[in-house]
Amino acid sequence: MASFLPSTLSTDQQRLLLTAIAFVVSAFIFLIPKLSKSKGLNLPPGPPGWPVVGNLFQVAGSGKPFFQFVRDIVPIYGPILTLKMGTRTMIIISSPELAHEALIQKGQVFATRPRENPTRKVFSENKFTVNSAVYGPVWRSLRRNMVQNMLSTSRLKEFRGVRDSAVNRMIDRIRSEAESNQGVVSVLKHARFAVFCILVSMSFGKEMDGDDIERIDQMMKTVLITLDPRIDDYLPILAPFFSKQRKRAMQVREEQLNTLIPYIEARRKALRNGLGSDKTAVSFSYLDTLFDLKIEGRKSAPTDGELVTLCSEFLNGGTDTTATALEWAIARLIEKPEIQSRLYEEIKSTVGDRKVDEKDVEKMAYLSAVTKELLRKHPPTYFSLTHAVTEPATLGGYDVPTDANVEIFLSEIAEDPKAWSDPKEFNPDRFMSGNEDADMTGVKEVKMIPFGAGRRICPGLSMASLHIDLMLARMVQEFQWRALPSQKMSDFSEKLEFTVVMDPALQAVITARK
Template sequence: MDSFLPFTLSSDQYRILLTAIVFVASAFLFLVPKLSKSKRLNLPPGPPGWPVVGNLFQVAGSGKPFFQYVRELIPVYGPILTLKMGTRTMVIISSPELAHEALIQKGQVFANRPRENPTRKVFSVNKFTVNSAVYGPVWRSLRRNMVQNMLSNSRLKEFREVRVSAVDLMIDRMKSEAEANQDVVSVLKHARFAVFCILVSMCFGVEMDGDEIERIDQMMKTVLIILDPRIDDYLPILAPFFSKQRKQAMQVREEQIKTLLPYIDARRSALKNHLGSDKMAVSFSYLDTLYDLKIEGRQSTPTNDELVTLCSEFLNGGTDTTATALEWAIARLIEKPEIQSRIYEEIKSTVGDRKVDEKDVESMVYLSAVTKELLRKHPPTYFSLTHAVTEPATLGGYDVPTDANVEIFLSGIAEDDRVWSDPKEFNPDRFLSGKEDADITGVKGVKMIPFGAGRRICPGLSMASLHIDLMLARMVQEFQWKALPSQKMSDFSEKLEFTVVMDPALQAVITARK
């Protein structure tokens, strides 16, 4: 994820924040005369804030998750609002019309990314990734390479056997856990492992054992944790108080490079020497497209540090989003057994007794409707990756300055009762009636955009959809899913980790199909 979203403050962090007010009060008083002379922006409405820190205290001190805080502001201030978070200005959009205006109608202007904090810059190698790059030649080069040479439909088909192997392994691991745990399995854990297996093979062109995969996976989790927002992201003057955290971040970055670089070097050597050992069982990989990649505006090819960053982006970008979707999917099938039965009946009528294949899921209309409803009700994150404007712009009649973080509140859009009937209800049939549908790319109109929309739409949309469809179909074909008696399925509590996960994590009782 790339959004700068707030956090809950501890008592120690409150003291630091109070210290910040004292530190910067004199600077604020010095700047007031200059600010009063500058052009006053017509920003969207929002709650009044304090000098220097803006709304940071209200948000962090509310005791509520940020998404819930925003939900409660929308009825008060409308579908576009402003939060002042220290030195950062957040413009939050929650209506389909405004999202379409920003991402489609004014897509080129809203295609930038905001400035990064110093820690994040270390890991992105100064914004050298598809998701974080400034809108321009570097972004065009990186995105074009990823989409054309790795995520096109023709290229994805080359990794069919990789997916078959990973999904088979997932099923076997679920069976093993069920046998050892009175038929109870942890859904997210197994889904995440399977997706990560696929992406590791696609990225590095190698087949690894479970211990290797889990070691790399743990490293990727550590990277995501170290990138969580801190107070000094919003108040850079507090940076001296976070020297320990910066040192920890540098150590994590060193460990990340140490973990991934051997695989990068091994693949480079294998390609150079035309080797085809058992460890290099995949004939093509994402890395193959990167070694000699030409970047517009620069003569050099990516450095080793940049290769580590691009590989990490590929692994992190598609793992938690897909795994989280599968956890929510199984929860919904347990909540509504009739939906689970209809998927199973569609599988049986399509493939009979043989194992369902990814070609089969392309013709499963009801499965597709379930997946689409899943992504509407449970987008992987509350907000799309943060946008910024390339030049001063207007949106909904309000000013959007170039230093603003433009946040798209996905849940607000997907639950808008002006475009959806009974939006709180999980109902796949809405996509079968012909009365309700949605182009998830947003091109034909924004109603749900779980992958974002416009020029910065997630390049892995097709891959994620394929993985969700295939893995969900196999999970339903192999097992009947029921609720763990001790876990209530009525409220679907959620929390933000790297993505929006169930709270607590879903455990389910499985019974093998006969």
């Protein structure tokens, strides 16, 4: 994920920030050469900050989530601005034109990643993942393997049975909760469980029972919580005060290895002995592509620790993004019953009384329009994964140094009034008229890029779109969705929990279709 700050600071964190002031004079002495070097740069405008700590106090003291703080200052400083966050320089882009210039026109230069904080390096095996790797041979090897050997159209078709099984389990779980809870269901947890089931099977080559799924899922959540940014990520001088947190991170990493390596060993054994003896085995898995993967510039195949990291990336990257999209989708269908009715009619006219199949969704133009509008209005995160430049560059007439974090503000881009008519309105018909399009790759022009764009575009775009289309179609086919009377649907409040989720989480009343 992009570099975010917690929405507010705890009392202990406030004390640590105050302690940081005591270090300012000594740190300033050491930073003079660096400050002198950056002084000659023509950085984008931004709010003035303090020496050393930069804008940390303004952001932390605003009482607002980071995305809201940025959203409030964009009208003041423009579509490209700078925030000094301790030792980090953030350059934030919020216009389609500048995003296209950076990610497409100058894509190779803007294709690397910034330095990682020490905790994140523990879990990424020193940037040995598709998302975190610097632009170079390791990244090329890992991405090429994922795209060609795992996420190609032909490979995705091999997991059709896994998807059908997981979606059927989701529908049964929704129905069971409704029967025991007067028709009320929690949308996000069921969507998330189904997506996680699919990705676990794709990763480890085995359809697992609920206990295994819950165990792995809980481990992944613990890892994500451990990766939450800390103040010492921005002010390394405070690192001595976070020794307990670093120790805890090492413990969590050990727990992660102990949890996942047995599944890796089980897959190795299954491949050696043949898959026919295990009825829960899947014919192919992500692990199968990794065991003997040749990495440019390396003689050895990935270690067990690196396999854990790569499978964890696959699980984390595809679970919450898809599940969150489905929560927002159901909320929008509840808000506008006419859209829900029209979508249901398209499903009925396409498949009749049988269950929706993933081949069917390819024929549903309105379903596709709903999904596109969903991803425009509710991209999974506020910012794309953080970019950095491979060499000093310019963007929009300003300098971009190699140590800067380049953040693409996705939600602002997708609601640019110059690119969209009535951008605040949720209106799938904009994609049915032919007047507006939704090239989510951003190649020709950037209008909405929920999965990023350019060389570092999310490799799971096609898989995520398939999962959203299929699961949403089945949810609408099986149930009519209505608002819980006690939950207001007018303001669509949101918060960041790994992805952008509804606040509070959506509960809905369902009625089974006849």
